[in-house]
Amino acid sequence: MDIIHSCFKAQIGEVVLPGDVFRFNVSSVEDDSSVKAEKIICGPGLRRNGDEIQVYKSGILRHKQPNLYWIDSQQKRYVPVKGESVIGIVTAKTGDIFKVDVGSSEQASLSYLAFEGATKRNRPNVQVGDLVYAQFIIANKDMEPELVCIDSCGRANGMGVFGADGLLFKVSLGLVRRLLSPQSEIVKDLEKIFPFEMVVGLNGRVWIKAKTIQQTLIVANLLESCENMTAQQRQALFKRVADGAL
């Protein structure tokens, strides 16, 4: 394990570029018997190529104990990943599946049976243009991605059609991850301002609803402006809003 870690160690927290390679001395790795039990996990931005690990996104190399490495990168284009929850827009209804736009290169399909309590007789009420919060069950680079609105136990857990009103907008994937990170500073600052509801999809879509349209717009604008602000700037702005300056 230490052998592998030592080859990443110098780069953790540093910027890496696509094409960078992390090599291990395979023979020494194989000698180290502890490695066999402890596998190394390369997260998004890192790709296995034989015995070496290649970087395919530009960003900062991150490490999480004990053996997880990934690239923290900024991008706007969403690439479906199995298990991730996203906000989709229903674009077509064809027989037993819905086509859902999730902002990726291809539209995802969503079966009418993949809703809580749906049966062949009891179809869910989904119209074209509806927003759905769903998770990917198939996300393969060669295949059409497939969404479901239930978990493995058949419960919705907040997934499904939502958003009778409110506002949907797009932010970068990096900002979405910052919003969803546990103990997110942005969310903590934001929730002091108004009571509001928010749905954050990992595909960069954010849906906001507050008591009035004006408040909804304020929250949405604040979130969009969070993209390129330091913590101090953000706190100053949020304080001004909370005081009723805007």
Add this chain to the structure above:
Amino acid sequence: MPNDGSTKLSKNLLRMKFMQRGLDAEAKKQLEEAEKRIISDEHWYLDLPELKAKESYIVEERSYVPCEDLVYGRMSFKGFNSEVEKLMVLMNAPKEEDDEEEEKDVTRMDTDITDEEMAMRYGSLVESMKRRFAKKRDRSSVKNEEDVNHNIEDTQPKKAFLKPQD
């Protein structure tokens, strides 16, 4: 007869099972080889060096969710949507504490019925069970005991055999 030449049987015919009984070992071998060749010619394969199946110690993970411990995507603040707030608590509960929660559930189940309730229930049960196991003749005595306890006089006259008049 097959070696006669004048009446040569076709290869396909010779390959049939019932024809092979009469063949000698040499001819059998030849036929088998020919059959093998036919089978391998019909199969197509990629002209690639054999892949060495090695156990990989590198696992790929495509999602940011496990890396950054991302939380549940639906949020509600200051009681705007109480349903979502309940869900938030449910979905964002730390995974390690699942077991602890279960334990808590168990203790809560224990306290569903308090000790006093339990005592009351069993107190009344003692009587009914006692009556059940008592013989028919003893039942009246059991009743009497009850009466004594409660100081309630038996208002109904005791049934007795009435001699029919002649």
